[in-house]
Amino acid sequence: AQTVTQSQPEMSVQEAETVTLSCTYDTSESDYLFWYKQPPSRQMILVIRQEAYKQQNATENRFSVNFQKAAKSFSLKISDSQLGDAAMYFCDSILKGGGSEKLVFGKGTKLTVNP
Amino acid sequence: NAGVTQTPKFQVLKTGQSMTLQCAQDMNHEYMSWYRQDPGMGLRLIHYSVGAGITDQGEVPNGYNVSRSTTEDFPLRLLSAAPSQTSVYFCASSPRPLSPGANVLTFGAGSRLTVL
Numbered sequence: 722a723q724t725v726t727q728s729q730p731e732m733s734v735q736e737a738e739t740v741t742l743s744c745t746y747d748t749s750e751s752d753y754l755f756w757y758k759q760p761p762s763r764q765m766i767l768v769i770r771q772e773a774y775k776q777q778n779a780t781e782n783r784f785s786v787n788f789q790k791a792a793k794s795f796s797l798k799i800s801d802s803q804l805g806d807a808a809m810y811f812c813d814s815i816l817k818g819g820g821s822e823k824l825v826f827g828k829g830t831k832l833t834v835n836p
Numbered sequence: 837n838a839g840v841t842q843t844p845k846f847q848v849l850k851t852g853q854s855m856t857l858q859c860a861q862d863m864n865h866e867y868m869s870w871y872r873q874d875p876g877m878g879l880r881l882i883h884y885s886v887g888a889g890i891t892d893q894g895e896v897p898n899g900y901n902v903s904r905s906t907t908e909d910f911p912l913r914l915l916s917a918a919p920s921q922t923s924v925y926f927c928a929s930s931p932r933p934l935s936p937g938a939n940v941l942t943f944g945a946g947s948r949l950t951v952l
Contacts, residue, residue: 727878730876755940757941763924763945763946764943764945764946765926765928765941765943767940767941770940811878811879813879822886823869823881823884823894824869824881824941825881825895826871826878826879826880826881827878828876828877828878829878
């Protein structure tokens, strides 16, 4: 089965420090990769999107991606961590096959931000 | 805009009962999907639809039915609820296709279902 793997069930970081959440994928033809955030409110929020055919890593303010295509690795770096960054983080990839497309999610990483 | 609306937000069922989780979107999105979220399991795709009249199975379709008679609505039916279906359910939609333009999923607020 094609999968997306987040090897860190939980991570913690001190406020204002930097943390990196890891993700590897085993989906074929992954043109796009995403990180979503789910705060305690349960609402899913897009954090960042990476186009796999672009060499340049995506950046959105304090959030950046380290995309290693050959290694099929897609990690999320959060700089200057804030208390509001505490949430579950999910990476996901588009799975193509049989003429259809669907998103496959990792199991998530729970991030705690310590004041 | 309302976005993706899921109802009900909470539901308690007894084993064997049936129910329907409603999902409606007002963004004219062609792609709609249902996920269930369980602790330590992430989000798992149950069923999805790429347009009215078209549905397909995801990773965990057993025990669930869907239909897509209109672009706006994508209800999820539990015909005979089981305790293993206790979960939080999310409906999500996107303009189709997913890949070109990397269309992002818009999620509903979730529905917490408990089966006793």
